[in-house]
Amino acid sequence: MKLLEEVKKNSSKWMKTKGYKYQNFYWQDGYAAFSVDLTRMDGLVRYIENQFQHHQEISFQNECRGIYKKYQMPYDERYVWD
Template sequence: MAVKGRNSLISQTWEEELYKYITGIISSKNQKLIAINGVADHIHILIGMKPSCCLSDLIREVKKSSNAFVKEKRFTKFKFDWQDGYGAFSYSQSALDNVIAYIQNQKEHHKKKTFKQEYMGFLKKFQIQYDEKYLFEWIDDL
């Protein structure tokens, strides 16, 4: 999930509280949060989902509720919203350790690669066809 406008609003001083809140939302929907981590402008969430779960409904609830939580707690003086859309990828059981390690290493990873580079790399790696108009709002890399 990305912060609207790619603004770097998620502070390390309150990100853990946000992650715990999101974990609670996912658990309340009877799904299993396996890993969560991110950087100031986006987060990654690995969820063990039951087949009966509708991913778009779950993400909509996570965004809506966590957005309200951030505003209620006044974590930032700036306007906070999640960007429209999300990216979702499925992984086999055998790949989980690598995915968990990748998520846990986000801060170090993003010292070397921008979110756009990362996301476009996923699309290429998984050979996903896409239309530019449906991708995230990118801020040109500096």
């Protein structure tokens, strides 16, 4: 847990050096971790590159709900979102 806290803190500081539009950048309180099959890395890179546009069509929350449902992962809405 301490390592994740350090990653979030340091990456927030770094993001804020990237320009005015990132001055209010922050990570949400919660987090989730998913593994990625290395044979699908190209698709993951495309997903990240197009993430802003993708989330214009489906919210981050609804996308996560779909992943949780697809893989039958239990979760509690009270602890997932800020």
